[in-house]
Amino acid sequence: MNENIIELTYDLVRMHTTADRPDELQRAIQYVNDYFKPIDSLVIKRYESRHKPSIVISTQDTLTPDILLVGHLDVVPATEELFEPRVAGTRVYGRGVCDMKSECAVMMRIMREIAALEEKPNIALMLTTDEEVGGFDGVNYLINEIGYRCKIALVPDGGTAPDDLVITNKGILTLRLNATGRRAHGSRPWLGENAIDSLIAAYARIRELFPNTPTAEDHWYHTCNIGTIQGGETFNQVPDFATCDLDIRFTEQTNVDDLFAAVKEKAGPDVEVINRISGSPIFTDPNHPYVKMYEEAVEKTLELKTEHNQHCGSNDGRFLSELGIPLIISRPVSGDQHSPHEWLEIESLPKFHRVYWQFIQALHESFKN
Numbered sequence: 001m002n003e004n005i006i007e008l009t010y011d012l013v014r015m016h017t018t019a020d021r022p023d024e025l026q027r028a029i030q031y032v033n034d035y036f037k038p039i040d041s042l043v044i045k046r047y048e049s050r051h052k053p054s055i056v057i058s059t060q061d062t063l064t065p066d067i068l069l070v071g072h073l074d075v076v077p078a079t080e081e082l083f084e085p086r087v088a089g090t091r092v093y094g095r096g097v098c099d100m101k102s103e104c105a106v107m108m109r110i111m112r113e114i115a116a117l118e119e120k121p122n123i124a125l126m127l128t129t130d131e132e133v134g135g136f137d138g139v140n141y142l143i144n145e146i147g148y149r150c151k152i153a154l155v156p157d158g159g160t161a162p163d164d165l166v167i168t169n170k171g172i173l174t175l176r177l178n179a180t181g182r183r184a185h186g187s188r189p190w191l192g193e194n195a196i197d198s199l200i201a202a203y204a205r206i207r208e209l210f211p212n213t214p215t216a217e218d219h220w221y222h223t224c225n226i227g228t229i230q231g232g233e234t235f236n237q238v239p240d241f242a243t244c245d246l247d248i249r250f251t252e253q254t255n256v257d258d259l260f261a262a263v264k265e266k267a268g269p270d271v272e273v274i275n276r277i278s279g280s281p282i283f284t285d286p287n288h289p290y291v292k293m294y295e296e297a298v299e300k301t302l303e304l305k306t307e308h309n310q311h312c313g314s315n316d317g318r319f320l321s322e323l324g325i326p327l328i329i330s331r332p333v334s335g336d337q338h339s340p341h342e343w344l345e346i347e348s349l350p351k352f353h354r355v356y357w358q359f360i361q362a363l364h365e366s367f368k369n
């Protein structure tokens with residue numbers, strides 16, 4: 001059993017926990033299970049939805065812990081060598097060292113330490129294996145199907161440092177557009193109906209909803225990226241089918257259903273719009289007392305002032321944010337997640353652990369009153 005947080009991180013990084021490796025997802029959950037098994041004072045619950053395994057470790061047999069620690073053990077695909085941690089200078093490189101196996105290791109360690117306390121907070125650690133593919137069978141399933149609730153959730157899956165607190169995350173709406181037409185010879189286009197023309201016209205109308213506003217330095221506006229486009233078979237034929245994928249990110253003032261309806265309206269009746277992955281923006285009130293307590297924990301342990309930031313990415317916290325549950329989103333000093341250069345500042349890991357420990361103790365004290 002690995003007592004050292006960095007070694008524990010390396011163990012987790014060495015597992016190839018990508019969505020296409022269900023065996024490795026199971027192995028990671030089993031590893032966590034074995035890590036906690038010897039401890040009698042913790043409750044272990046395992047779940048599975050559509051072949052995505054999850055595990056919840058808690059100090060009480062309950063669906064309503066006060067504090068919920070949320071992490072995912074899956075990672076985005078990477079070349080083989082990235083699954084072996086590589087230390088260079090003060091950093092370690094590898095898939096998941098930032099997003100988010102090091103954070104999972106910290107939270108696992110904290111649960112072990114809490115288990116040894118005489119008086120334990122009502123806390124649970126939820127680890128899932130599908131965040132990178134939408135989180136529907138992990139956190140969504142555990143919250144919306146099984147019914148887990150909490151007073152506050154700690155989701156160390158955003159930001160760039162312990163003192164970089166994410167207050168808002170953009171929402172996500174991933175769409176596929178399908179246009180159909182009628183085939184004809186390319187020399188007599190008047191006999192057909194060109195699906196690519198219809199698709200391009202629909203896309204141009206949809207783009208009107210996403211004017212570029214390059215003056216906004218923080219990029220806090222709606223964006224739309226066309227990621228793929230396909231259609232037609234050969235140069236001298238009027239194509240009868242065309243399709244494209246859109247990745248839309250939107251700010252917290254907008255509701256995902258309203259935005260979807262607006263896009264559908266722009267697409268018109270002839271172009272099918274399929275909602276593939278969608279999620280609400282995340283928003284935590286920056287004046288919430290828990291936010292203040294987190295800032296105090298950072299100040300006390302690291303002597304740093306916490307900054308509030310907004311990030312364009314999304315994470316599993318959105319399923320909790322949708323229910324009005326406040327989130328604390330931060331992480332150790334790390335970055336370049338999803339890239340071949342994903343890194344973690346090694347000495348930041350024990351510091352992050354100290355912040356979390358301090359914060360959890362303070363939360364526990366506040367719940368007693």
Ligand SMILES: [Zn+2]
Pocket residue numbers: 072099100131157315
């Ligand atoms: Zn993540």
